[in-house]
Amino acid sequence: MLVPILKQGPYLVASIQSALTDSDLFHLRDELVDRVGRMRSRGVIIDVTVLEVLDSFACRVLRDLANMIKLRGAEPVIVGIQPDVAFAMVQLGLSLEGVVTALDLEEGLAYLDQQKAGGRERGR
Amino acid sequence: MAESDSQSLTREMGLTQEEIARRKDFLELGDKDIERLGRLHNLAESYAESVIEEFYKHLLSFQESRDFFKDPALLQRVKGAQRKYFSELTQGTYDETYIESRLRIGLTHERINLPVKLYLGMYSFYLRAIASRFLDAKKNRPAEALLDVLSILKLVFFDMGLAIETYIHQREATISAQQEAIRELSTPVLRLRNRLLIMPIIGMIDSHRASQLTQQLLQRIRLDRAKVVVMDITGVPTVDSAVANHLIQAVEASRLMGATVIITGLSAEVAQTLVRLGVDLAKIHTVGDLQEGIEEAEQLLGYELKRLPDQQETK
Numbered sequence: 484m485l486v487p488i489l490k491q492g493p494y495l496v497a498s499i500q501s502a503l504t505d506s507d508l509f510h511l512r513d514e515l516v517d518r519v520g521r522m523r524s525r526g527v528i529i530d531v532t533v534l535e536v537l538d539s540f541a542c543r544v545l546r547d548l549a550n551m552i553k554l555r556g557a558e559p560v561i562v563g564i565q566p567d568v569a570f571a572m573v574q575l576g577l578s579l580e581g582v583v584t585a586l587d588l589e590e591g592l593a594y595l596d597q598q599k600a601g602g603r604e605r606g607r
Numbered sequence: 608m609a610e611s612d613s614q615s616l617t618r619e620m621g622l623t624q625e626e627i628a629r630r631k632d633f634l635e636l637g638d639k640d641i642e643r644l645g646r647l648h649n650l651a652e653s654y655a656e657s658v659i660e661e662f663y664k665h666l667l668s669f670q671e672s673r674d675f676f677k678d679p680a681l682l683q684r685v686k687g688a689q690r691k692y693f694s695e696l697t698q699g700t701y702d703e704t705y706i707e708s709r710l711r712i713g714l715t716h717e718r719i720n721l722p723v724k725l726y727l728g729m730y731s732f733y734l735r736a737i738a739s740r741f742l743d744a745k746k747n748r749p750a751e752a753l754l755d756v757l758s759i760l761k762l763v764f765f766d767m768g769l770a771i772e773t774y775i776h777q778r779e780a781t782i783s784a785q786q787e788a789i790r791e792l793s794t795p796v797l798r799l800r801n802r803l804l805i806m807p808i809i810g811m812i813d814s815h816r817a818s819q820l821t822q823q824l825l826q827r828i829r830l831d832r833a834k835v836v837v838m839d840i841t842g843v844p845t846v847d848s849a850v851a852n853h854l855i856q857a858v859e860a861s862r863l864m865g866a867t868v869i870i871t872g873l874s875a876e877v878a879q880t881l882v883r884l885g886v887d888l889a890k891i892h893t894v895g896d897l898q899e900g901i902e903e904a905e906q907l908l909g910y911e912l913k914r915l916p917d918q919q920e921t922k
Binding site for chain 2: 562564565567572573574578584585586587590
């Protein structure tokens, strides 16, 4: 199951549509890390709203992916973690440390816009 | 409670056959003692009435116990129970039925709130009264009489253990019922402003309540699209490392949903315990009290609170 990656201005949005296998996750990772450079994106949003489970493997891949995106010069945000998923994750000790999370796509975009504005101010 | 069930209390208190055997072993209450006690039955029956009368005369010479047994009907009932109790002491079998009966006696006394000191005093009085009667009965065989006394002593201690445990059991049942009631008082999640929730927590937090509370909070975060949550723990009596971990979990889970949690109301004692326990609080954002917490939350959300100039004058 491929994950569509949409370009939205200076951002990329990877919107996961259904449960992913481990290889799908790897594929998504490779694709995103590649595209973030090609598209010169400032931010990347990974939408996990539809996922009902985030296991330790998926969490590790997401964390790695976020770190790779940071190294490529963009800001990663994971959005749409559901209440039950969040609860299960902390119980398993998976907290995606160091990764920015937001409630949903809208919030994620707002966060990135805010970051962009802050960066411009700093640049002045 | 199912009074009809003849051994419900024994089961409820977890007194299995093995446990009973262990208790008897510990007190060294063996077959010999039981046999000895059985042989004393006729003797015991002969003096039972007089001992009980003596005891109540003694008991009622104290103002406190007189107040307690004001109702003559109650006194009569208790005396009847004592008579039965007495005769059971030397019945020669100390099985589940016997134990259930002892537990019932304990339960009854607990229900009427008989102080434990009176209870123990009663045992002491009976032991002394019985001992002197045993000695009288076997004047020329004091060694024999002593063994009789020792046997009855073991049994009385066995009884006392059961009775006191009924007291404790009942009190514990009350405590856990109250805890349940507190737990059931749901912890409200309130919307203070757009995207700002407050959650005052009152009462003990255990793992069951913590998970219930966290899930409730997460649902509300999604529903209200909250960005900041102020969690006030002024009403949490004790915060140990387990409670701290529950709080950390709630904070982390909220963060995964993009919400910041501010914890307020950590008392000086709580702060001291947490640091002494070495709980890692780096992940928790805490401020002094609820007011500060709300102010900080408003700041995070970009609100600014201003008093109107003309209002200032009238104040």
